[in-house]
Amino acid sequence: MSTPHPVFPLHPTWESPGTHRVPFAAYTSEDIYRRELERFFYRSHWCYVGLEAEVPNPGDFKRTAIGERSVILVRGEDLQLHVVENVCAHRGMRFCRERHGNRKEFVCPYHQWNYRLDGALQGVPFRRGVKQDGKVHGGMPADFKLEEHGLTRLKVATRGGVVFASFDHGVESLEDFMGPAILGYFDRLFNGRKLKILGYNRQRIPGNWKLMQENIKDPYHPGLLHTWFVTFGLWRADNRAELKMDARHRHAAMVSTRGEAKKQSDVSNVSSFKAGMQLEDPRFLDIVPEPWWGGPTAVMTTLFPSVILQQQVNSVSTRHIQPVGHDAFDFEWTHFGFEDDTEEMTERRLRQANLFGPAGFVSADDGEVIEFSQQGFEQKPFHRALVELGGREVGDADHMVTETLIRGMYEYWRSVMEKED
Numbered sequence: 001m002s003t004p005h006p007v008f009p010l011h012p013t014w015e016s017p018g019t020h021r022v023p024f025a026a027y028t029s030e031d032i033y034r035r036e037l038e039r040f041f042y043r044s045h046w047c048y049v050g051l052e053a054e055v056p057n058p059g060d061f062k063r064t065a066i067g068e069r070s071v072i073l074v075r076g077e078d079l080q081l082h083v084v085e086n087v088c089a090h091r092g093m094r095f096c097r098e099r100h101g102n103r104k105e106f107v108c109p110y111h112q113w114n115y116r117l118d119g120a121l122q123g124v125p126f127r128r129g130v131k132q133d134g135k136v137h138g139g140m141p142a143d144f145k146l147e148e149h150g151l152t153r154l155k156v157a158t159r160g161g162v163v164f165a166s167f168d169h170g171v172e173s174l175e176d177f178m179g180p181a182i183l184g185y186f187d188r189l190f191n192g193r194k195l196k197i198l199g200y201n202r203q204r205i206p207g208n209w210k211l212m213q214e215n216i217k218d219p220y221h222p223g224l225l226h227t228w229f230v231t232f233g234l235w236r237a238d239n240r241a242e243l244k245m246d247a248r249h250r251h252a253a254m255v256s257t258r259g260e261a262k263k264q265s266d267v268s269n270v271s272s273f274k275a276g277m278q279l280e281d282p283r284f285l286d287i288v289p290e291p292w293w294g295g296p297t298a299v300m301t302t303l304f305p306s307v308i309l310q311q312q313v314n315s316v317s318t319r320h321i322q323p324v325g326h327d328a329f330d331f332e333w334t335h336f337g338f339e340d341d342t343e344e345m346t347e348r349r350l351r352q353a354n355l356f357g358p359a360g361f362v363s364a365d366d367g368e369v370i371e372f373s374q375q376g377f378e379q380k381p382f383h384r385a386l387v388e389l390g391g392r393e394v395g396d397a398d399h400m401v402t403e404t405l406i407r408g409m410y411e412y413w414r415s416v417m418e419k420e421d
């Protein structure tokens with residue numbers, strides 16, 4: 001859904017060198033969006049593509065996307081992981097339509113050009129033409145070389161069972177990309193245990209993709225918007241919390257520890273809070289602490305630009321951001337557990353997953369506020385948002401009453417977007 005909008009320069013007007021006021025044009029300009037795709041999704045960044053457990057066997061593949069470009073994560077015969085672009089080298093067709101499957105090779109249905117799982121072109125029908133009346137007719141030119149026409153291959157990195165890829169073969173290492181602080185939280189969740197895929201949620205949210213990053217860099221809203229969280233004690237503004245960023249402030253971790261004491265009503269300003277409300281099925285909150293948590297009960301990590309890593313008590317998932325135009329993105333949730341989970345723990349994770357996804361008790365709220373934010377931006381694209389909670393500066397924090405992580409993300413965003421090419 002594209003709304004007609006005024007044309008904006010590539011550099012929206014910021015009111016100051018700071019990022020505590022974000023121009024709405026950053027969400028409404030198609031030109032800015034095109035530059036974001038180039039600079040964040042297709043260059044210098046690692047983007048999430050999936051979990052190794054999604055493609056355990058030789059030939060297993062998963063179709064996914066980096067930015068707006070369709071790519072395929074596939075495990076080769078030698079168990080190597082490859083990520084190739086889903087565009088045939090011949091006439092450019094997006095040849096792979098299935099989400100998941102198993103193949104010995106990729107064949108474009110249009111003219112049957114076929115590729116090895118690592119993307120190398122292995123066969124072209126009628127390459128040497130047809131023989132008729134003792135003469136050869138047609139075929140590819142004599143100097144046509146298979147090896148010059150493979151699929152675009154991406155650089156691949158894996159850690160703890162999570163797979164990232166980049167179109168940019170000069171990209172820094174995945175570890176440097178995350179930086180030590182964020183890497184610590186990444187390794188806490190993906191500490192080498194084998195993962196088990198529990199299922200997917202998919203939704204298209206009609207809002208700018210950055211709003212989803214912002215949503216998980218915003219500890220201000222959960223205790224106010226998410227009445228479910230507040231009512232059932234999963235999020236309180238006085239919970240112990242830490243907000244951490246990488247050195248460039250593009251990634252972040254929101255770390256919180258659920259308190260036990262006090263009545264929720266003591267710290268809640270939510271008008272819809274109902275002290276006496278009970279769950280029909282209390283098993284939604286059958287929380288069992290796990291040894292690997294090491295203290296925090298929830299860590300929400302944003303890896304810029306493409307993924308959110310969720311641990312909210314026993315529910316763990318990746319949330320993949322796939323932009324579709326400046327005003328929408330596809331959001332894919334992969335709920336997982338661990339191979340050594342008991343049957344009971346798997347059931348528990350699945351039950352708690354009801355809080356999340358498009359119709360989740362909690363996450364349905366986020367999809368809606370993102371949609372309505374985009375509507376506000378589109379009707380008033382010359383205006384700006386206010387991001388001043390907790391001051392106008394950027395830095396780690398030990399409480400939740402601050403929008404510092406959003407200011408940090410835009411500090412990085414400006415540094416990349418405003419660079420001359």
Ligand SMILES: [Fe+2]
Nearest residue numbers: 215221222366
């Ligand atoms: Fe939220």
